[in-house]
Amino acid sequence: MASFSFRRAGPDDLAALVALLADDPIGRERESAGTPLDPCYAEAFSAIDRDPNQLLAVADRDGRVIGVLQLSFIPGLTRRGMWRGQIEGVRVAAGARRDGIGRAMLEWAIEECRKRGCGMVQLTSDKRRTAAHGFYEALGFRATHEGYKLAL
């Protein structure tokens, strides 16, 4: 396994991040990965970056972005005021998918949630992404909930 590190995403990563999100059978239809980059992404990056409860993280190998995920730290009243860490938008570059990077990214993210005092980590996974389900279960996640979505 080649070495890689995790770090907070910066504005210079944005084009690579959008390319990564679009390089996926489900993501392809949802993103606008053309050049120049659609300004909606710079706006979104800025909203994430200025919110102290959001952390957009990249896996970096030799200066190349090979993975991304977003962590949201959510305060709540339930369960005695428990904070939740929520993971969204997990993607690993096609050429890096057999290198254990996905697993290492998730383990890193879970540890970040622990450091922030979260009592739970949660994520939803499209029921069509059957290969991902075994991956999350191997990390200790349990599909105890239905994930409901309503498009506006």
Add this chain to the structure above:
Amino acid sequence: MASFSFRRAGPDDLAALVALLADDPIGRERESAGTPLDPCYAEAFSAIDRDPNQLLAVADRDGRVIGVLQLSFIPGLTRRGMWRGQIEGVRVAAGARRDGIGRAMLEWAIEECRKRGCGMVQLTSDKRRTAAHGFYEALGFRATHEGYKLAL
């Protein structure tokens, strides 16, 4: 149906909110509803209240809290930088459950998400809460995702 209104929760609502969260077969085991109130709740309330992307909302009937839900507005890169509205901790007081308050609360929450520019509203529902599932589906939600949780 008696009239009720929705408003942002204030610190004076806290004891009523915790009682509401604990008055539920699943919530009962998870909350500390004794008097004086466990300070963990005041701390959690303050974390929610100072985060501009969180909205703890109550349904109020004649000055009495009969329902609660938490809305989180989450910026993201995916789907062309779409904001998500997330609903958590939905509870309606036992004596008010047949008055359409749950439905009205959810419709109000969906409208708040629309006003904030969200492209999607999402929530997870414990697979044991089978009665809730028909309720969310009637509001237009679809259980397209598995909801994974990992306790820390």
